[in-house]
Structures are given as structure tokens and as C-alpha cells.
Amino acid sequence: MSKLFEPMRIGNLRLDNRILIAPMCQYSATDGTAGDWHLIHLGHLALSGAALLIIEATAVSAEGRITPGDLGLYSDDNEAGLARVLRALRAHSPMKIGMQLAHAGRKASSHAPWEGGAQYRSNASPGWKALAPSALPHAPGEEAPLALNATGLSRIRDQFARAAQRAARLGLDGIEVHAAHGYLLHQFLSPLANQRDDAYGGSLDNRMRFVLEVFDTVRDAFAADKPVWARISATDWVSGGWDIDGTVALSKALQARGCAAIHVSSGGVSPLQAIKLGPGYQVPYAQRVKAEVGLPTIAVGLITEAQQAEAIIANGEADAVALARAMLYDPRWPWHAAAELGAQVRAPEQYWRSQPREFKDLFEGAQFGAR
Numbered sequence: 001m002s003k004l005f006e007p008m009r010i011g012n013l014r015l016d017n018r019i020l021i022a023p024m025c026q027y028s029a030t031d032g033t034a035g036d037w038h039l040i041h042l043g044h045l046a047l048s049g050a051a052l053l054i055i056e057a058t059a060v061s062a063e064g065r066i067t068p069g070d071l072g073l074y075s076d077d078n079e080a081g082l083a084r085v086l087r088a089l090r091a092h093s094p095m096k097i098g099m100q101l102a103h104a105g106r107k108a109s110s111h112a113p114w115e116g117g118a119q120y121r122s123n124a125s126p127g128w129k130a131l132a133p134s135a136l137p138h139a140p141g142e143e144a145p146l147a148l149n150a151t152g153l154s155r156i157r158d159q160f161a162r163a164a165q166r167a168a169r170l171g172l173d174g175i176e177v178h179a180a181h182g183y184l185l186h187q188f189l190s191p192l193a194n195q196r197d198d199a200y201g202g203s204l205d206n207r208m209r210f211v212l213e214v215f216d217t218v219r220d221a222f223a224a225d226k227p228v229w230a231r232i233s234a235t236d237w238v239s240g241g242w243d244i245d246g247t248v249a250l251s252k253a254l255q256a257r258g259c260a261a262i263h264v265s266s267g268g269v270s271p272l273q274a275i276k277l278g279p280g281y282q283v284p285y286a287q288r289v290k291a292e293v294g295l296p297t298i299a300v301g302l303i304t305e306a307q308q309a310e311a312i313i314a315n316g317e318a319d320a321v322a323l324a325r326a327m328l329y330d331p332r333w334p335w336h337a338a339a340e341l342g343a344q345v346r347a348p349e350q351y352w353r354s355q356p357r358e359f360k361d362l363f364e365g366a367q368f369g370a371r
Contacts, residue, residue: 011227032072105184
């Protein structure tokens with residue numbers, strides 16, 4: 001029996017297997033509102049046989065978007081656009097659907113990656129003034145963000161709460177709080193981005209404070225019987241930055257507040273990062289969080305092969321794997337992994353006859369007659 005295809009739970013949420021689709025920004029919304037691209041893109045992934053689809057980083061405010069094309073959940077139009085997409089997905093797929101709520105912080109007001117990713121100046125359309133823990137730009141030559149005061153912190157907490165309430169109305173199965181990849185919550189955690197001298201800066205406890213407040217806000221605002229979890233960068237890959245020890249401490253603090261899982265990534269807060277890339281390069285961080293915290297742990301990062309993913313689960317290195325680029329390249333990755341590992345996977349009835357003869361038991365419940 002494949003361990004990768006065993007069911008698991010994140011809080012009360014039962015998942016058919018341990019393959020998750022990681023949130024992947026599409027930079028293709030209009031004023032934060034999902035359109036036809038999201039219908040096609042997410043609909044495609046919803047037929048893949050993975051257990052959980054996590055919708056891309058979704059901004060809790062217009063100024064919290066990375067780019068003008070980022071998805072958002074801060075307006076009635078945003079909510080209506082996502083409702084349309086979700087209706088279509090649910091009509092044709094039993095896959096569980098979660099969402100990553102995020103605020104870009106000082107990495108906001110940027111061009112899309114295929115446009116080079118450079119920051120828009122705040123005085124140049126369609127740019128805006130970025131916000132951050134401290135008035136420190138992300139990269140040399142970029143405009144310094146506005147350091148958040150107490151009023152600004154309160155406003156952002158409220159924005160996360162309102163977005164979580166909208167997510168609840170949409171019937172989403174879970175929320176992932178984005179505290180990774182150099183965006184606002186990660187900026188508070190990292191000494192490289194946070195040089196405050198108040199209750200939100202300096203010591204580890206102070207730097208964790210805003211992240212925990214935002215998590216509490218989301219947890220309180222979302223459906224009580226559905227899970228909320230967090231994505232964390234385990235290391236900045238820069239000396240003197242955020243590290244795995246802080247990640248373990250933060251994970252324990254989140255656990256005490258009802259966090260259902262930890263999604264372990266890395267990097268993103270500094271262009272000086274020196275990432276040591278390799279297959280499964282972030283898995284050891286997930287393994288340590290799993291061992292020392294005990295929460296369900298999700299591993300991500302250059303997990304591309306079925307046997308590799310199987311070994312991660314079988315060896316107890318993580319409880320689930322999240323795929324991003326590998327899933328874009330092969331949107332039927334779970335089908336192919338099930339075939340290789342001798343497991344079964346859900347597929348829509350319309351596709352049952354695609355089952356290769358040598359894998360005649362691949363699709364759960366598949367039976368059809370020729371016409």
C-alpha cells in the first residue's frame with residue numbers, strides 16, 4: 001500500500017491522499033477579481049486527483065497585492081468572481097479547496113515576473129506605496145516602504161479578518177496564512193526586514209507577535225470546524241536572518257493557538273539569499289518541524305518524482321507533499337504517481353477510458369462500456 005496515497009487529516013479536514021497543490025500566483029486577476037483564466041487554470045488542476053488545491057496567494061487588501069494582477073479577497077467583486085470559479089470546480093470535482101491569505105508588504109507594487117518583476121514607483125501608474133515593518137526596501141534601488149504604525153497594524157489585522165469571513169462565505173475548506181517568501185508576515189519575523197524598537201521588533205517573541213495576532217484574527221473569523229494553518233519560510237538563507245530555530249518556536253506558538261498544520265518553505269526576504277538547491281532541498285526543515293512540534297507537516301520544493309514523494313512520507317519526513325511547478329508541467333502528476341506506486345486515484349468519469357490497459361485499476365470506481 002502506497003503511503004503517499006493513504007488518507008490523512010488536517011484538523012477536521014479529511015484528505016484522500018497526501019498530494020497537495022501548492023498555491024501558485026498567476027498575476028492574472030483584474031482589480032483582484034478572478035476571471036476566465038482562473039476558471040480554466042484552477043478547473044484544470046481540480047481534475048488532477050490531488051487531495052487539496054490551495055488557491056494562490058490572495059491579497060487581503062489592494063495595497064497588499066504583489067502585482068496589479070494579483071488575486072484578492074477584499075471586495076464584493078472579488079468575492080463574486082471567486083464564487084463563480086468555485087461553483088464550476090465543485091460541480092465537477094470532489095477535491096478539497098483551500099486558500100492562502102497574504103499581504104505582500106514591501107514586495108508589493110511590482111511588475112509580473114514575465115515583465116521582469118521590478119517594483120513600480122509609487123508615483124508611477126499603476127504603482128502604490130508599499131507597507132512594511134520598517135522603512136527598508138527589499139532590494140537596492142527600490143523605493144523604501146512606509147513603516148507601519150499602530151493604526152496600520154490594526155487595519156491589516158482587520159483586513160485579514162474580513163478576508164477570512166469572505167472565505168467562510170465562499171465555503172472554502174481551509175485557510176493557509178502566508179508567513180513565508182519575504183511577504184509582510186515573514187518581514188516581521190526576519191531581523192533582515194524588521195528593525196523596529198517597539199513591541200513588534202527586537203526579540204524573537206516580539207518579531208513573532210504580529211504573525212500570531214494575524215493568525216488569531218483569521219482563526220477567530222473563519223469557520224470554527226475548518227482548519228487554519230500557516231506557511232513559513234524555515235530560513236532566509238542569509239546569515240543573521242530568520243532560521244529553523246525560530247521556525248520551530250513559531251510553529252509551537254501557532255500550535256498553541258489551534259494551527260492545524262505547518263507548510264514548510266524557505267527564502268524570499270532578501271536578494272542576498274544563497275539557496276542550496278537540490279531535489280527536496282527543503283524537506284529536512286519540514287522533518288525537523290514534524291519531529292519537534294508534532295503538527296501535520298507539509299513539505300515543498302523540488303519534489304518532482306513519485307518515488308521521491310513516496311519516500312518522504314514513508315520515512316516520516318513529512319505528512320504531505322505540496323507540488324507547484326511540477327504540477328503545472330504535468331497536471332496529471334497524481335495519476336502517473338498512482339500508476340507507478342500501484343495505488344488508485346480519483347478521476348472524472350469522462351476521463352475513465354484514458355486509463356492505460358496495464359493500469360486497469362488505476363481510477364477509483366472506473367467502469368464503462370464501449371459504444
